[in-house]
Amino acid sequence: MATVRHHVIIDVPAAAAWALLGSAARLAEWFPGVVACDVEGTTRTVTLATGLTLPEEIVTVDELQRRFQYALKLPVITQHLSTIDVLELDHDRCCCVYGVDALPAVMALVIAGAAAEGLDRAKALLEGA
Amino acid sequence: MGRCILFVTTDQQRYDTLGCNGGTLARTPVVDGLARDGIRFERCHPSSVVCMPSRATMLTGRHPSAHGVWMNGVPLDPTSPSVAEELARAGYRTALVGKAHFEPMLDPFGRFAENLLADSGRATIEGPWHGGGVGGHFGFEHLELATHGAAGWLHYSRWLSSTQPEAVGMYYRVLDAELEVSAVGGGDTGAPQVHHNLIPREWYHTSWVADRTISWLESVDRDDDWFCWMSFPDPHHPWDPPSSERHRVDWRDVELPAGYVADPAERVGVLAEKPRHWLKWYDGELVANYEAPAKWVPATLTADQVREVNALNAIEVELIDEAIGEVLKAIDRLGFATRTDVVVTTDHGELQGDFGLLFKGPYHTDGLLRLPLIWRPAPSQHVEPAVVTRPVGLVDLAPTFLSIAGAHAPSWLEGAPLPRDDADATARGFDAAFTEWDSALFGVDVHLRSVTADGWFLTRCDRGTMHDGTEGELYDLGADPLQRANRFSEPSARVIRDTLLERLAAHDAREIEDATAPGRLVAPV
Numbered sequence: 001m002a003t004v005r006h007h008v009i010i011d012v013p014a015a016a017a018w019a020l021l022g023s024a025a026r027l028a029e030w031f032p033g034v035v036a037c038d039v040e041g042t043t044r045t046v047t048l049a050t051g052l053t054l055p056e057e058i059v060t061v062d063e064l065q066r067r068f069q070y071a072l073k074l075p076v077i078t079q080h081l082s083t084i085d086v087l088e089l090d091h092d093r094c095c096c097v098y099g100v101d102a103l104p105a106v107m108a109l110v111i112a113g114a115a116a117e118g119l120d121r122a123k124a125l126l127e128g129a
Numbered sequence: 130m131g132r133c134i135l136f137v138t139t140d141q142q143r144y145d146t147l148g149c150n151g152g153t154l155a156r157t158p159v160v161d162g163l164a165r166d167g168i169r170f171e172r173c174h175p176s177s178v179v180c181m182p183s184r185a186t187m188l189t190g191r192h193p194s195a196h197g198v199w200m201n202g203v204p205l206d207p208t209s210p211s212v213a214e215e216l217a218r219a220g221y222r223t224a225l226v227g228k229a230h231f232e233p234m235l236d237p238f239g240r241f242a243e244n245l246l247a248d249s250g251r252a253t254i255e256g257p258w259h260g261g262g263v264g265g266h267f268g269f270e271h272l273e274l275a276t277h278g279a280a281g282w283l284h285y286s287r288w289l290s291s292t293q294p295e296a297v298g299m300y301y302r303v304l305d306a307e308l309e310v311s312a313v314g315g316g317d318t319g320a321p322q323v324h325h326n327l328i329p330r331e332w333y334h335t336s337w338v339a340d341r342t343i344s345w346l347e348s349v350d351r352d353d354d355w356f357c358w359m360s361f362p363d364p365h366h367p368w369d370p371p372s373s374e375r376h377r378v379d380w381r382d383v384e385l386p387a388g389y390v391a392d393p394a395e396r397v398g399v400l401a402e403k404p405r406h407w408l409k410w411y412d413g414e415l416v417a418n419y420e421a422p423a424k425w426v427p428a429t430l431t432a433d434q435v436r437e438v439n440a441l442n443a444i445e446v447e448l449i450d451e452a453i454g455e456v457l458k459a460i461d462r463l464g465f466a467t468r469t470d471v472v473v474t475t476d477h478g479e480l481q482g483d484f485g486l487l488f489k490g491p492y493h494t495d496g497l498l499r500l501p502l503i504w505r506p507a508p509s510q511h512v513e514p515a516v517v518t519r520p521v522g523l524v525d526l527a528p529t530f531l532s533i534a535g536a537h538a539p540s541w542l543e544g545a546p547l548p549r550d551d552a553d554a555t556a557r558g559f560d561a562a563f564t565e566w567d568s569a570l571f572g573v574d575v576h577l578r579s580v581t582a583d584g585w586f587l588t589r590c591d592r593g594t595m596h597d598g599t600e601g602e603l604y605d606l607g608a609d610p611l612q613r614a615n616r617f618s619e620p621s622a623r624v625i626r627d628t629l630l631e632r633l634a635a636h637d638a639r640e641i642e643d644a645t646a647p648g649r650l651v652a653p654v
Binding site for chain 2: 105106109113114
């Protein structure tokens with residue numbers, strides 16, 4: 001299993017970052033290439049600007065640990081689990097970590113690469129840049 | 130009216146594949162003619178031996194440590210300097226037709242403009258560039274893009290799938306089901322990335338690149354100055370030229386290349402003298418990057434497979450030569466010939482059987498480093514034909530283009546306009562060329578810095594998961610042109626080794642104006 005991880009420090013309280021990154025329905029606000037996001041129960045359907053549709057299973061929404069996990073359900077992807085952790089550093093600062101474990105290995109790189117840009121966008125959005 | 134510039138690049142082409150450079154397999158009369166009438170460079174090195182960093186160097190005139198694209202999969206910062214932008218500012222029309230690859234190609238999220246241009250039905254994009262207003266993307270007002278086959282979203286793929294849909298599946302499938310570079314063998318010998326392609330020649334991407342270049346040139350006003358980068362995806366693997374052309378070179382008649390070590394025991398011995406990443410790749414224990422099939426073990430490569438790869442490579446080189454000829458005829462017909470400079474080169478080489486290896490990677494020897502480079506100045510300039518033996522680099526191309534255009538040379542350029550002969554090279558200090566390698570993929574990182582100078586070639590292996598920082602390679606290019614005897618640890622070569630290490634240290638410590646921070650690896654390629 002290939003694993004790739006990115007993180008960003010955001011100068012907002014952890015609760016504020018979690019409100020964005022931990023919300024399954026708000027993905028299009030910060031993840032690049034996502035134009036629509038529909039959530040029904042534990043199923044999320046993501047539509048990309050390229051026209052691709054990604055069915056996902058929401059695995060974990062842990063408000064206490066501020067952990068969100070989902071798994072892509074596509075034939076080309078043998079295994080996948082993406083994990084978003086929002087870690088409080090102090091009252092006004094948090095560390096947001098996006099880890100991707102996937103097979104084929106290439107997909108870990110591609111998903112995490114986009115996620116890294118997404119974290120940058122989330123930081124800009126949350127810090128009001 | 131000023132001088133126009135036709136910049137022709139191929140992808141992954143060795144120095145010795147051209148007739149003018151001593152090649153005997155492919156017939157290349159068009160490029161040979163340009164060399165005869167112009168300046169032929171015998172020691173041109175890339176700043177990187179993989180596509181994206183090398184192409185970024187050609188565009189920016191900067192080494193990877195300055196432009197930030199340290200490996201394939203790292204996108205060039207859209208605000209990076211660009212020679213196309215500078216030429217556009219100087220009033221040039223600018224176009225890139227063929228393979229760009231400044232941005233990752235494996236891009237399901239559609240993050241990069243290169244991949245979105247064809248999807249949006251446009252040959253260029255709107256939007257500001259580097260402060261606004263010049264060029265559509267990286268300074269090019271017009272882009273029509275292609276890569277190695279018909280998969281993906283680029284213009285060629287769209288064109289082929291819309292006009293000849295049955296041809297799309299005729300190409301070799303570059304990636305396997307796990308999205309790795311495919312190790313599936315084909316052809317007559319089962320060589321990896323070899324395939325009998327039934328596509329008619331007129332639908333093949335080499336023909337398309339030439340056709341679209343001519344189409345753009347026909348759209349340019351006769352009084353305009355222009356810079357056109359015509360970028361052929363071949364002879365990069367897969368080796369799948371149209372089967373109709375396979376009669377040109379029968380692989381059974383192909384001699385094994387000089388760099389091939391026929392005896393397996395001797396081959397292992399040669400590789401064992403090099404830093405450890407060589408033999409580990411050969412034995413299938415290491416894949417340092419995405420540039421070669423991960424599931425292919427180089428030790429399994431047979432002599433016949435080397436012959437077939439070289440035959441198909443030569444056929445692809447011949448098709449490119451003929452395509453360049455068609456474009457030059459069009460330039461003549463359109464009235465641009467006397468004021469057009471033609472520069473022909475490639476982004477990096479190909480091992481193509483050297484040491485029993487194929488493809489490319491962190492293996493800095495002549496197969497990957499010594500590049501074809503021909504500059505035929507505009508006939509109106511009456512430049513004397515010459516051969517330059519002193520080292521130059523692809524980093525010198527951007528300053529050359531600006532010099533041809535009589536445009537201002539920005540201070541961020543790291544190279545210098547190419548010399549016109551050896552005397553010019555000596556006078557202007559062309560005495561070394563540098564190449565960088567940095568890879569970090571799934572827990573394996575390799576970092577190399579190389580320099581050629583004074584007839585020697587040195588590589589320093591910096592600390593990483595594969596090296597402890599003490600290893601390196603040193604070759605006497607005169608006495609050992611095939612780079613078989615690594616003299617890095619020989620006491621008798623200590624003086625030249627230490628001298629070249631000092632050159633590398635100076636390169637590392639050079640002042641870089643507005644260096645772009647190393648970019649993020651976001652895709653395999």
